[in-house]
Amino acid sequence: MKKDGELSNGSDTAGSSESTESSGGAPLSRRRLLKAGAGATVVGLAGCLGGGSDGGSSGGDGSSGDGGSSGTTGTATSSSGGDEMADTLRFYSWGGSTQEALTKHLIEPFEEEYGVTVEQSSFSSQDKMLANVRSNPAGSYDVIMPSLSGSYNAVKQDLVEPLRLDNIETWSNLLPSFREYNPAGTGDDTFVAPLYYGTVGMVYNTDHVSGSPPFSWELTWDSEYSGALTLEGFAFVRMFTTALAQGMDPNKMEGDAGSYEEGVKQVYDAMAEQHELVKKYWTSGQEQTTLYSNETAVLGDGWSGRILSLQNDGYDNLQYTIPEEGAYGWSDTFAIAKGSEHRYTAEKFIQFAYRPEVMKSLSPVIGYPPATGATSSDIEALPDFDPTGGERLKFQDQKFKEQHQEDWNQTFEQIKLGQY
Amino acid sequence: MSERHETRAEDLRPASSQPLRFRVWTAVLRADPVVRGIQVVKRRERLLTVLQAGLGLAWMALFLLAPLVYILSLSFWQRGAGGTIVYEATVANYQEILLQNVDLLGWQIGNTYLLILWQSLKFGFLTTVATLALGYVPGYFLGRTESRYRSLLLLFVVLPFWVPLIIRYYAWILVLGNDGLITTVLGWVGVASNGYLYNDVAVVTGLVQVLLPFMILPIYNTVNKIDDEYIESAKTMGASPLRAFYEVTLPLSLPGISAGSILVFILAVGSFMAPALLGGPANMMVANLISQTFGQAFDWPLASAMAMVYLVVLFAIITVFNRFVGLEEVFDQ
Numbered sequence: 001m002k003k004d005g006e007l008s009n010g011s012d013t014a015g016s017s018e019s020t021e022s023s024g025g026a027p028l029s030r031r032r033l034l035k036a037g038a039g040a041t042v043v044g045l046a047g048c049l050g051g052g053s054d055g056g057s058s059g060g061d062g063s064s065g066d067g068g069s070s071g072t073t074g075t076a077t078s079s080s081g082g083d084e085m086a087d088t089l090r091f092y093s094w095g096g097s098t099q100e101a102l103t104k105h106l107i108e109p110f111e112e113e114y115g116v117t118v119e120q121s122s123f124s125s126q127d128k129m130l131a132n133v134r135s136n137p138a139g140s141y142d143v144i145m146p147s148l149s150g151s152y153n154a155v156k157q158d159l160v161e162p163l164r165l166d167n168i169e170t171w172s173n174l175l176p177s178f179r180e181y182n183p184a185g186t187g188d189d190t191f192v193a194p195l196y197y198g199t200v201g202m203v204y205n206t207d208h209v210s211g212s213p214p215f216s217w218e219l220t221w222d223s224e225y226s227g228a229l230t231l232e233g234f235a236f237v238r239m240f241t242t243a244l245a246q247g248m249d250p251n252k253m254e255g256d257a258g259s260y261e262e263g264v265k266q267v268y269d270a271m272a273e274q275h276e277l278v279k280k281y282w283t284s285g286q287e288q289t290t291l292y293s294n295e296t297a298v299l300g301d302g303w304s305g306r307i308l309s310l311q312n313d314g315y316d317n318l319q320y321t322i323p324e325e326g327a328y329g330w331s332d333t334f335a336i337a338k339g340s341e342h343r344y345t346a347e348k349f350i351q352f353a354y355r356p357e358v359m360k361s362l363s364p365v366i367g368y369p370p371a372t373g374a375t376s377s378d379i380e381a382l383p384d385f386d387p388t389g390g391e392r393l394k395f396q397d398q399k400f401k402e403q404h405q406e407d408w409n410q411t412f413e414q415i416k417l418g419q420y
Numbered sequence: 421m422s423e424r425h426e427t428r429a430e431d432l433r434p435a436s437s438q439p440l441r442f443r444v445w446t447a448v449l450r451a452d453p454v455v456r457g458i459q460v461v462k463r464r465e466r467l468l469t470v471l472q473a474g475l476g477l478a479w480m481a482l483f484l485l486a487p488l489v490y491i492l493s494l495s496f497w498q499r500g501a502g503g504t505i506v507y508e509a510t511v512a513n514y515q516e517i518l519l520q521n522v523d524l525l526g527w528q529i530g531n532t533y534l535l536i537l538w539q540s541l542k543f544g545f546l547t548t549v550a551t552l553a554l555g556y557v558p559g560y561f562l563g564r565t566e567s568r569y570r571s572l573l574l575l576f577v578v579l580p581f582w583v584p585l586i587i588r589y590y591a592w593i594l595v596l597g598n599d600g601l602i603t604t605v606l607g608w609v610g611v612a613s614n615g616y617l618y619n620d621v622a623v624v625t626g627l628v629q630v631l632l633p634f635m636i637l638p639i640y641n642t643v644n645k646i647d648d649e650y651i652e653s654a655k656t657m658g659a660s661p662l663r664a665f666y667e668v669t670l671p672l673s674l675p676g677i678s679a680g681s682i683l684v685f686i687l688a689v690g691s692f693m694a695p696a697l698l699g700g701p702a703n704m705m706v707a708n709l710i711s712q713t714f715g716q717a718f719d720w721p722l723a724s725a726m727a728m729v730y731l732v733v734l735f736a737i738i739t740v741f742n743r744f745v746g747l748e749e750v751f752d753q
Binding site for chain 2: 125126127128130152153154155156157158227228234235275278279280281283287290294295296402405406409410413414416417418419
């Protein structure tokens with residue numbers, strides 16, 4: 001749920017061509033023409049539906065035999081390969097500056113050391129990534145990059161292989177707060193290897209916001225900033241942050257009365273009150289950059305990496321801070337795609353990434369602190385760096401989110417439409 | 421067929437001088453099944469037409485109809501944990517979209533989907549009216565003018581298509597936004613403001629700019645085809661230029677107006693980027709809601725049902741429009 005160009009590129013002009021298309025003056029009556037086309041339609045449908053449902057039923061056992069993947073089908077266990085390094089590794093990551101940083105500081109050194117060719121592809125949003133993994137034949141990807149929240153869906157949709165931690169000798173480098181993360185809730189397997197973490201913290205413009213940290217999220221309810229406030233537009237982040245501001249446990253949302261119903265009502269009320277002040281809900285890094293840099297917004301929330309790069313571009317009046325109540329934490333992780341033919345190589349790739357020297361060079365360039373214990377002065381200078389070793393980080397309970405997300409989404413829409 | 425004539429001409433040359441591919445083609449084209457096939461097609465032009473039309477139809481079937489059928493079937497399934505799909509037929513998705521929080525007797529609708537759909541239709545209507553108001557005169561002028569710069573002017577109309585949509589919307593952010601063109605210019609005359617972005621007007625402004633060519637071009641097309649003599653004879657019979665316009669030109673340009681309106685309306689109602697980039701906290705349109713339900717909530721069945729309802733509503737509107745205007749005539753032009 002982060003990074004560049006998150007807006008899906010739906011096109012406003014789509015659909016124009018078919019409405020203007022004419023039938024080209026064929027000496028056929030319309031009815032006949034339609035009749036003639038019907039046969040072709042049925043054939044086309046048959047082909048397409050076959051493909052469609054293959055992609056849709058993500059938990060297929062591989063026996064459906066979707067052709068074209070040259071023997072990559074098969075169950076998870078049979079396709080995992082032996083414990084030998086493969087020649088290639090198919091790597092599917094965030095695009096943009098993250099991909100550049102990964103290429104230079106992780107992939108190229110890995111290729112050099114192990115003689116493995118890494119074939120890269122990139123995505124611009126979690127849902128596109130998951131949809132692609134889901135609809136491509138098993139074995140199309142080896143290492144994918146879900147966020148912590150995306151990893152829950154990835155596990156539930158059966159898109160990832162469990163990590164065999166014995167093969168990842170550097171696993172113990174991981175911060176303790178990440179080691180326990182268990183998106184599936186089964187407790188048995190580990191599915192994701194967190195790489196770096198960040199928060200959705202507070203952004204403020206020192207020309208307009210006085211005082212100094214620690215701030216409270218309460219500030220974002222101050223009517224002084226009416227029309228100059230921007231907040232992340234995802235309902236689950238809004239709920240989480242608002243619950244923090246209300247002094248609740250964001251993964252229980254029990255208000256003073258001690259029940260979820262009471263608590264969630266309190267959160268909704270607070271969100272509706274705050275909505276009156278909001279100029280724009282942002283959904284991408286690009287939007288944040290625009291809103292804060294041209295001072296359309298002087299207060300709100302954001303990603304530290306974006307604010308860091310704005311500071312580097314000379315916007316010294318923009319500051320990022322984690323308020324005293326804490327902030328929504330996220331992490332980008334590595335996971336191994338279901339049916340990967342190069343599972344062992346992928347595990348060695350993760351092992352390589354967890355080496356302290358790799359993290360030390362990678363993390364400052366990405367702009368977020370590593371999920372391992374590696375530190376350096378550059379890493380400690382990062383806005384999201386947590387000196388307590390990740391204890392200050394607050395993560396959303398994905399099961400809790402899954403349980404209530406539909407209501408949250410709907411109510412948030414109602415609030416936005418003034419119908420709450 | 422001309423190809424066969426060419427091959428015969430090739431035959432006159434010594435065989436050795438012919439490149440291999442000509443010899444292969446000759447052999448292929450002379451092969452019995454091919455010759456017979458071509459003759460069959462030649463004898464039955466109708467079959468040829470069907471083949472040609474069939475190709476286009478098959479294309480549409482494969483990339484428009486088949487995905488639609490897939491979406492239709494998705495809409496009757498359910499979302500499982502973590503965005504999985506549970507293959508159990510249900511109409512719960514439709515119930516949620518159409519009936520939840522709807523109190524028809526009290527005339528109260530608190531259903532987000534329907535509200536957002538209504539908002540989209542409103543934006544579509546406003547955009548259509550605005551593009552018509554702004555597009556008729558240019559379209560009329562281009563259709564009637566004798567200027568030798570006409571093709572150049574027409575080029576200007578389609579020129580924006582060369583710039584990707586997203587860039588045009590970002591340009592509007594630069595124009596309307598804080599520190600943007602308008603605030604800066606207004607600042608010179610002493611009007612201070614925090615930009616004009618993130619509201620209804622910004623969304624419609626962006627949509628109008630992007631969709632204007634879809635209004636101008638059909639109007640230009642119909643006006644251009646109006647015979648001068650009609651207008652001249654109206655004037656000869658004593659009609660003032662204004663009356664000649666109202667009684668002759670305007671009715672004759674109606675097909676262009678309705679074609680343009682329907683195109684602009686459909687495109688505006690389904691727009692995604694304008695509300696996302698230029699709209700404010702409340703400006704969500706149906707495409708954004710569907711995309712959000714697909715992506716963030718990972719509820720493909722519900723999103724599919726939303727898409728189907730949207731499609732049916734749009735179809736109904738176009739059908740009603742068709743009753744009044746006769747779309748077939750419009751596109752027959």
